[in-house]
Amino acid sequence: MINNKELILALDEIEATRGITKQSIIAALKEAMEKAYCKQLGAIEDAQVRVDIDSLKGSIAMYQLKNVVAEVEDDFLEISLDEAQKVKPDIKIGDVFEIEAPTDDLTKMAAMTVKNILRQKLAEAEKSVLYEEYKNKIGEMITGVVEKVDERSTILNIGRTSVFLPNSHRIPGEVFKIGDRVKLYLVDVVSTPKGAQLAVSRSDSGFLRRIFEEEIHEIYDGTVIIKNIAREAGERSKVAVYSTDPNVDPAGACIGPNGTRIAKVVGQLGSSKEAERIDIITYNSIPGIFIMEALKPAEVVGVVLNEDKHAAIAVVANNESSKAIGKKGINARLAVKLTGWDIEIKELDEAITAGLKYMTADDLRRQDEIRRYEAEIEKKEKLRLAAIELEQQRSQEIMAQAASVSAETPIRTPAATVTPIMAAPVEKPIEAPIKKTVIRTTKTLEDLERELEKEKAREQAKAVAPKKKVYKRPSEKKDELPVAKPAAPSLTPTTYMDIYNEEELEQLDKEEVKEEEEEVDFEEFEDYYEEE
Numbered sequence: 001m002i003n004n005k006e007l008i009l010a011l012d013e014i015e016a017t018r019g020i021t022k023q024s025i026i027a028a029l030k031e032a033m034e035k036a037y038c039k040q041l042g043a044i045e046d047a048q049v050r051v052d053i054d055s056l057k058g059s060i061a062m063y064q065l066k067n068v069v070a071e072v073e074d075d076f077l078e079i080s081l082d083e084a085q086k087v088k089p090d091i092k093i094g095d096v097f098e099i100e101a102p103t104d105d106l107t108k109m110a111a112m113t114v115k116n117i118l119r120q121k122l123a124e125a126e127k128s129v130l131y132e133e134y135k136n137k138i139g140e141m142i143t144g145v146v147e148k149v150d151e152r153s154t155i156l157n158i159g160r161t162s163v164f165l166p167n168s169h170r171i172p173g174e175v176f177k178i179g180d181r182v183k184l185y186l187v188d189v190v191s192t193p194k195g196a197q198l199a200v201s202r203s204d205s206g207f208l209r210r211i212f213e214e215e216i217h218e219i220y221d222g223t224v225i226i227k228n229i230a231r232e233a234g235e236r237s238k239v240a241v242y243s244t245d246p247n248v249d250p251a252g253a254c255i256g257p258n259g260t261r262i263a264k265v266v267g268q269l270g271s272s273k274e275a276e277r278i279d280i281i282t283y284n285s286i287p288g289i290f291i292m293e294a295l296k297p298a299e300v301v302g303v304v305l306n307e308d309k310h311a312a313i314a315v316v317a318n319n320e321s322s323k324a325i326g327k328k329g330i331n332a333r334l335a336v337k338l339t340g341w342d343i344e345i346k347e348l349d350e351a352i353t354a355g356l357k358y359m360t361a362d363d364l365r366r367q368d369e370i371r372r373y374e375a376e377i378e379k380k381e382k383l384r385l386a387a388i389e390l391e392q393q394r395s396q397e398i399m400a401q402a403a404s405v406s407a408e409t410p411i412r413t414p415a416a417t418v419t420p421i422m423a424a425p426v427e428k429p430i431e432a433p434i435k436k437t438v439i440r441t442t443k444t445l446e447d448l449e450r451e452l453e454k455e456k457a458r459e460q461a462k463a464v465a466p467k468k469k470v471y472k473r474p475s476e477k478k479d480e481l482p483v484a485k486p487a488a489p490s491l492t493p494t495t496y497m498d499i500y501n502e503e504e505l506e507q508l509d510k511e512e513v514k515e516e517e518e519e520v521d522f523e524e525f526e527d528y529y530e531e532e
Contacts, residue, residue: 028125032117050098060103063098067096068080068092134189172235205237209229216265228338231334238279250283286365294335301316311342
């Protein structure tokens with residue numbers, strides 16, 4: 001006999017302990033009871049049953065369903081209209097007739113079936129809930145309690161389920177005891193027919209990343225960013241960091257005063273006798289410099305890069321190759337993992353003998369500056385060409401649109417109006433203002449008219465007066481070249497007479513000078529130089 005109220009209370013307890021919603025539990029119970037009731041009726045495949053569960057009232061009702069027909073062919077699935085109307089007078093052919101059966105009618109065997117089916121459904125629901133809960137925690141840190149330790153693995157309880165930690169994912173040398181609380185890194189969550197499978201690790205580089213975030217505030221708030229981590233758990237790790245704040249030293253923030261911060265990180269990396277060594281590397285976007293930093297503590301003189309093969313030759317100082325390679329080659333391996341470049345190490349003398357032309361850190365920085373400058377110039381040129389092309393496209397579109405509008409506009413149609421397409425305004429060059437000179441005078445209009453009349457009279461007099469021969473004095477002729485004259489005929493004094501005597505010639509010279517002086521109009525010069 002099933003106590004309905006006690007069953008509902010049990011469902012509440014399952015919801016609280018296993019994290020499965022009550023709706024999922026009720027759905028699983030309903031399916032289990034329907035299958036058990038069908039099995040009790042003796043026809044699992046053909047029987048039609050329904051179970052109603054009211055979680056608020058704490059009631060459970062079971063029904064056998066039969067189709068109402070005029071003539072019954074299968075009394076297990078059908079009922080005649082007359083028989084059905086005896087119970088429900090308003091029922092019609094085609095309706096479903098419900099025969100209620102109390103839960104007490106379930107046999108002991110049916111109750112066991114309900115129990116088994118419900119357990120199976122709850123397990124499936126729990127697995128689904130577990131998967132949904134942990135699939136969003138991939139890459140995060142979880143804590144488990146050690147339940148069992150053997151030679152191959154460690155089993156830890158994380159709350160609703162237990163996880164399997166293989167020895168290959170443990171930090172070498174660490175020892176666990178039952179009841180120890182251990183931090184785990186959730187690598188992946190896989191949904192399988194057996195449920196959600198959680199893959200955890202303590203040797204993964206993600207585990208070290210989360211430890212850094214817990215112990216170093218600048219990494220937690222995003223001021224310092226972890227670019228990459230190369231790790232060989234229990235031996236050595238290299239962590240490349242950079243800062244988003246120029247005032248914060250990324251390596252110094254991780255190491256802390258006197259190495260206190262990095263000591264806390266190392267303290268959480270297992271309980272082995274030899275602590276895991278951690279190198280903090282300052283990340284650089286220039287590959288060559290990043291490779292030089294990754295090979296520390298070795299002193300790297302320069303590098304030879306082959307970008308096509310993503311390979312590099314690191315030239316280290318003489319007697320520094322052992323540091324660059326590290327114990328059992330661990331330093332070189334971690335540098336390769338950290339940078340992603342294949343690195344070959346050569347000492348300085350060996351590189352000089354081989355004729356290698358390596359680049360120092362300063363050379364790499366100058367080369368990077370040149371590349372950045374060329375890239376910026378190329379970017380600006382592309383933007384300029386794109387702007388020109390866009391402007392040409394716009395001009396073509398405007399011209400095409402104007403042509404289509406003019407072609408569609410009917411001729412001599414005053415009523416039709418066309419919205420003019422305004423082209424982009426053309427900026428006119430700004431003309432320099434013309435400086436105007438203002439001339440002021442104290443003369444009146446009448447004075448100017450009189451001067452014009454005098455000037456006109458003088459011009460008329462010059463035009464009427466005969467041109468007079470200008471005589472040059474001997475002093476004015478001294479620079480002239482002598483000209484040969486034809487021989488004058490020999491004449492006697494009685495054959496000619498003087499035209500002018502000396503007094504008359506002097507008088508003519510005086511008149512010539514006076515006439516030249518009268519031709520100079522000094523009034524024009526006075527007017528020109530007259531002060532305002």
